[in-house]
Each structure stands twice: as C-alpha cells, then as structure tokens.
Amino acid sequence: MNVLEKIVNSVNSFSKSERKVADVILANPQTTIHSSIAALAKMADVSEPTVNRFCRRLDTKGFPDFKLHLAQSLANGTPYVNRHVEEEDGPEAYTAKIFESTMAALDTARQRVDINTINRAVDVLTQAKKISFFGLGASASVAHDAQNKFFRFNVPVVCFDDIVMQRMSAINSAEGDVVVCISHTGRTKNLCDIAAIARENDATVIGVTAYDSPLAKECTLVLSLDVPEDTDMYMPMASRVAQLVLIDILATGFTLRRGSKFRENLKKVKDSLRGSRFDKKDFNN
Amino acid sequence: MNVLEKIVNSVNSFSKSERKVADVILANPQTTIHSSIAALAKMADVSEPTVNRFCRRLDTKGFPDFKLHLAQSLANGTPYVNRHVEEEDGPEAYTAKIFESTMAALDTARQRVDINTINRAVDVLTQAKKISFFGLGASASVAHDAQNKFFRFNVPVVCFDDIVMQRMSAINSAEGDVVVCISHTGRTKNLCDIAAIARENDATVIGVTAYDSPLAKECTLVLSLDVPEDTDMYMPMASRVAQLVLIDILATGFTLRRGSKFRENLKKVKDSLRGSRFDKKDFNN
DNA sequence: ACGCAATCTGTAATTTAATTACAAGATATC
DNA sequence: GATATCTTGTAATTAAATTACAGATTGCGT
Numbered sequence: 001m002n003v004l005e006k007i008v009n010s011v012n013s014f015s016k017s018e019r020k021v022a023d024v025i026l027a028n029p030q031t032t033i034h035s036s037i038a039a040l041a042k043m044a045d046v047s048e049p050t051v052n053r054f055c056r057r058l059d060t061k062g063f064p065d066f067k068l069h070l071a072q073s074l075a076n077g078t079p080y081v082n083r084h085v086e087e088e089d090g091p092e093a094y095t096a097k098i099f100e101s102t103m104a105a106l107d108t109a110r111q112r113v114d115i116n117t118i119n120r121a122v123d124v125l126t127q128a129k130k131i132s133f134f135g136l137g138a139s140a141s142v143a144h145d146a147q148n149k150f151f152r153f154n155v156p157v158v159c160f161d162d163i164v165m166q167r168m169s170a171i172n173s174a175e176g177d178v179v180v181c182i183s184h185t186g187r188t189k190n191l192c193d194i195a196a197i198a199r200e201n202d203a204t205v206i207g208v209t210a211y212d213s214p215l216a217k218e219c220t221l222v223l224s225l226d227v228p229e230d231t232d233m234y235m236p237m238a239s240r241v242a243q244l245v246l247i248d249i250l251a252t253g254f255t256l257r258r259g260s261k262f263r264e265n266l267k268k269v270k271d272s273l274r275g276s277r278f279d280k281k282d283f284n285n
Numbered sequence: 286m287n288v289l290e291k292i293v294n295s296v297n298s299f300s301k302s303e304r305k306v307a308d309v310i311l312a313n314p315q316t317t318i319h320s321s322i323a324a325l326a327k328m329a330d331v332s333e334p335t336v337n338r339f340c341r342r343l344d345t346k347g348f349p350d351f352k353l354h355l356a357q358s359l360a361n362g363t364p365y366v367n368r369h370v371e372e373e374d375g376p377e378a379y380t381a382k383i384f385e386s387t388m389a390a391l392d393t394a395r396q397r398v399d400i401n402t403i404n405r406a407v408d409v410l411t412q413a414k415k416i417s418f419f420g421l422g423a424s425a426s427v428a429h430d431a432q433n434k435f436f437r438f439n440v441p442v443v444c445f446d447d448i449v450m451q452r453m454s455a456i457n458s459a460e461g462d463v464v465v466c467i468s469h470t471g472r473t474k475n476l477c478d479i480a481a482i483a484r485e486n487d488a489t490v491i492g493v494t495a496y497d498s499p500l501a502k503e504c505t506l507v508l509s510l511d512v513p514e515d516t517d518m519y520m521p522m523a524s525r526v527a528q529l530v531l532i533d534i535l536a537t538g539f540t541l542r543r544g545s546k547f548r549e550n551l552k553k554v555k556d557s558l559r560g561s562r563f564d565k566k567d568f569n570n
Numbered sequence: 571a572c573g574c575a576a577t578c579t580g581t582a583a584t585t586t587a588a589t590t591a592c593a594a595g596a597t598a599t600c
Numbered sequence: 601g602a603t604a605t606c607t608t609g610t611a612a613t614t615a616a617a618t619t620a621c622a623g624a625t626t627g628c629g630t
Contacts, residue, residue, distance in 0.1 A: 110384040145426035
C-alpha cells in the first residue's frame with residue numbers, strides 16, 4: 001500500500017495535530033516533497049516534532065524517509081500489471097493495457113528465467129556446427145527472427161516453418177548440431193516429434209518452451225520463460241515478445257563469447273546493408 | 286525524462302569520479318535512495334562533495350532532491366533504463382540489461398505513439414478488402430507475425446518477404462486494399478518503392494516506421510514508434526519488439542471494432558488448433 | 571466536579587546530514 | 601614546458617532532522 005493511501009486509511013487514528021499535518025500533505029503532496037520539515041510544520045501550524053511523529057506513525061524512519069515514500073506514491077508511473085482488455089475499451093485504453101501487460105510479462109520473465117541455463121545455451125550455440133530454429137504458428141516468426149540474428153554471425157543457420165522440411169532437417173542432424181525448438185505451450189505434437197528425432201540423431205536440442213511440457217521432456221536444455229498467458233484462449237502476444245527477447249539475449253551472449261575480433265564480422269554485415277538504404281542524413285532530396 | 290535515464294544518457298559528459306558515482310547508483314538504485322550522501326560517497330570511493338556535484342549536474346537541487354527524483358524513477362518497482370551491454374558483462378548482467386532496455390523501449394514507445402493514428406489505422410484495417418504485410422530483414426518476421434494474427438480474423442491476408450512478390454502484390458492492389466509496410470529506419474529503398482507502387486494503385490498504405498523517413502513520405506498513415514535504437518550500428522532488438530506490440534494493438538483494436546459475434550470466429554480458429562496439440566492436463570502419459 | 575493518568579504537543583538542545591569555500595592535484599592547451 | 605582550466609578532496613559551515621524533556625490537554629473514575 002502506498003503512503004498516500006495509508007494516510008487516507010488511518011486518518012481516524014490520528015490525533016488533532018497529526019490530522020492537520022495529514023490535511024496539508026493531502027492537499028499539496030507535490031509541495032510537501034520539496035519542503036523541509038520546518039516549512040511543512042509551519043503550513044500545518046504544528047511543531048516540527050509533530051510532523052516527525054506523524055511520519056513515524058506511518059511506518060517510515062522519519063521525515064526524509066517519508067518524503068521518499070511520498071515521492072514514490074506520486075510518481076506518475078502506472079504499475080505494470082497484467083490488465084485484460086475489455087469489450088468497451090477505447091483505443092487509448094487498449095493501447096495502454098497491451099503495452100503494460102507486455103511490460104509486466106517481460107518483468108516476470110526476467111525474474112523467472114534461469115541464468116545458468118542461458119549460459120549453457122550460449123555455450124552450446126557458440127560451439128555449434130550448425131544451428132536450426134524451428135517453430136510453428138506464432139512461434140514461426142520468432143524462429144525467423146532468430147535466424148535473422150544468428151545469420152549475421154557467419155554460422156550455418158537454418159530456419160523452417162514447414163514440418164516436412166523440419167523433419168528432414170532433424171533427420172539429417174548430427175553431433176555438434178544445435179536445434180532450437182520454439183513453442184510457448186510446448187504441446188505442439190509435431191514439434192515434439194522433431195525434437196525427438198533431432199536428439200536421436202545426436203543433435204543438442206534447446207527448447208524455448210514451458211517447463212514440464214511434452215516438448216521440454218524431449219530437449220537437452222530447456223529455456224523456460226513462464227509468462228502467464230493462456231494461448232489456448234487468447235492470441236499469443238506477451239509470450240512471443242518474451243521469446244524474442246530471449247533470442248536477443250542468446251544472440252548477445254553469443255557475440256560476447258566470441259570475443260571482439262569476431263564482432264568485426266557484424267560490422268561487415270551492417271556495412272553491406274548500407275547500399276540498400278537511403279542515407280541517414282540527406283533523404284530529403 | 287526520469288533521472289535514471291538521464292544518468293545513462295549523460296554518462297559521457299561525466300568526469301571520472303562522477304562516473305564512479307553513476308555506476309554505483311545504477312548498480313544499486315534501491316540502496317541509494319536509503320543511503321546518506323556519506324554512505325554513497327564511500328560506496329563509490331569518492332568524496333561527499335563529488336556526490337553532491339553529481340546531483341547538481343543532473344539538474345537537481347542537491348542530494349536529498351536527487352534521492353527524491355530517483356525514488357520517483359524507481360516507483361514502478363523496476364528501473365527501466367536503456368543500458369548498453371558491455372564487453373565484460375557476464376550472463377547475469379547482459380540478460381538483465383536486455384530485459385530492461387526492452388522494457389524501457391516499450392515505455393517510451395507507449396508514451397510517444399499516437400492514439401489517433403492507431404485508431405485510424407484500425408478503421409482502415411477493419412474496412413480492408415485485403416491486407417498485405419511487407420517487411421524486409423528483421424522486419425520480415427514482424428510481418429509474418431502480423432499475418433499470423435490477422436489471418437485468424439478471416440480476412441484475406443498476405444505477407445511477403447520477397448521483393449519480387451511484394452512488387453507484384455503491390456501492383457495488383459486496388460482501392461480498399463491495405464498495405465502495411467514495416468521498417469524501423471524507414472530508409473530501405475525497396476520498401477519505399479513498394480509503398481509508392483501500392484499507393485499509385487489506390488491502396489491505403491500504413492507505414493510502421495520512423496517519422497519523417499523516406500518510407501513515411503510514401504504512406505497514407507504513419508505509425509511511428511520512435512524507439513531510440515541505432516540499427517545502423519546494432520542489431521534491431523527493442524525496435525522490433527515495439528513493432529510487434531504495435532501489431533498486437535492493431536489486432537486487438539480490430540477484434541474490438543468487429544464486435545462480439547465476430548469473436549466466435551477466433552474461437553473456431555483456436556479450436557481447430559486443439560487437434561495438433563497435446564491436451565493441457567494429461568500430457569504425461 | 572475534581573484529580574489522576576495517559577496522551578499530546580511544543581520548546582530547546584543535540585545530533586546528523588548536506589553544503590560551501592578553498593586549496594591541491596590533474597589535465598588540457600598553447 | 602608554462603599557464604589556464606577543470607577535477608577532486610579536506611575542512612569549515614550551515615541547514616535539517618531528531619531527541620529529550622516539560623507543559624498542556626484530554627479522558628476517566630470517583
């Protein structure tokens with residue numbers, strides 16, 4: 001509970017002078033956080049220790065600490081919460097909700113992701129002879145994205161969103177190859193098969209999927225994001241964003257692991273794009 | 286701009302000692318707001334006046350005022366700041382940084398996106414005879430994702446990442462068709478051409494791209510996200526996540542606009558997926 | 571209604587924290 | 601290599617907050 005609410009709630013348990021302080025603070029919270037205890041005492045027409053006691057009553061260490069708490073209550077920021085879009089929401093409302101839900105999802109993903117597994121995944125990827133990204137449906141675009149990223153590293157990368165191609169690719173995999181299977185639910189049958197086949201052929205299989213899912217059971221390494229989203233009911237949104245960020249992290253880990261001289265490669269790829277683009281400065285002609 | 290961002294942004298203009306202070310604060314922002322100037326100075330291994338000067342440089346009145354501002358920045362629980370990954374970062378550090386940068390990017394995107402334009406874009410999309418999503422490179426996967434989403438709405442949707450196909454598709458477009466061109470920089474020549482061609486053929490062209498870019502000039506409607514990211518130098522990460530969220534928003538707006546009876550369609554699509562998946566409960570057999 | 575106890579409240583002293591002034595050191599510039 | 605500019609730290613000063621204590625107020629039982 002934030003301090004402002006707390007003040008309102010406990011307004012009854014205040015003494016006369018404390019209430020004066022509360023009134024002044026509630027009336028000018030912004031002014032309060034930039035005032036000294038003396039100024040506030042004067043505004044409320046009480047003594048300084050009274051203000052101090054008021055602060056303590058609200059479970060803060062003293063006046064400065066109270067101001068800190070108050071400042072946080074006043075911070076414009078909306079707490080990032082998962083809010084479902086409602087039927088009657090206007091553009092403003094659903095835009096805000098989707099942004100916030102996505103940010104909330106990333107926040108939980110960040111807290112739950114296992115750094116060790118990431119590190120091991122990066123290990124495996126840097127040593128891979130060939131990397132394959134497989135996904136179906138919404139996860140297919142994540143796989144594409146991953147290909148786009150890792151492709152720049154001058155490593156053999158493939159990406160299929162076609163189960164037949166995936167199957168062929170999986171069958172042809174060998175030791176040293178890495179197969180990354182992407183699925184939010186981890187319950188897509190075809191992808192489980194692919195993972196199993198790849199493993200039978202000695203490939204290392206990294207699953208970007210839910211813990212404890214059928215797909216996870218087929219994988220060598222499971223990167224679970226644990227984003228709360230029921231993709232059986234709703235369209236995959238936040239979950240897929242979290243997957244993308246995970247791919248970004250793996251790609252970043254990859255470049256860092258490979259050392260600085262390798263990063264010249266990246267520059268080369270970038271430079272090659274220049275020809276296909278308008279110049280940054282003078283595109284107004 | 287919040288203080289944390291400010292610190293990150295002006296890290297170059299800091300002196301050696303000020304930088305030490307910045308590092309300590311960025312590493313433990315929560316601790317900082319509960320520390321005295323003496324404690325912080327000790328942590329950063331600098332003198333107290335240095336800390337004070339640091340605060341002043343950030344346009345605050347002094348240390349207590351700085352703490353107030355910092356508290357407000359942290360009010361949302363997590364400091365969402367754009368922090369660049371450094372050479373010597375370990376898995377823990379770069380994972381945190383990428384998550385945070387992405388969230389920070391979404392936060393700015395949310396603030397800068399124009400709701401009116403979103404609303405108009407949704408308008409246009411709901412009335413479209415056919416919707417095409419075009420993107421190249423990293424934006425291609427965003428286009429794919431968009432297709433995957435809009436496809437569920439039982440609207441004719443196409444998506445090409447091949448310039449020849451894009452071109453053909455653009456030439457064949459007609460009034461009532463909507464073409465969505467996705468490009469972070471808006472300086473990809475080929476995509477500008479596509480947009481121009483589509484417009485010449487009376488299609489409505491929505492650009493998911495930078496304001497004032499060459500591509501924007503070719504579009505009927507520009508959805509600008511304004512995520513600070515130099516994709517000429519680095520890989521597109523946060524920018525692309527923001528694009529995806531924008532697509533989510535458009536898709537959501539679309540379903541809301543179409544009314545409730547239309548949403549039964551979505552359920553049908555979902556149900557059709559069930560056969561391809563293991564059941565939610567008993568996948569352990 | 572009176573007196574005792576408990577609770578408030580304010581004054582003044584104390585402590586703590588933050589800021590300023592100044593000087594020494596480092597760095598850049600010519 | 602000398603001078604000027606910018607950094608940084610030490611010590612002194614000032615400002616702010618807290619504590620200790622005493623006076624005032626309120627509530628309660630007789």
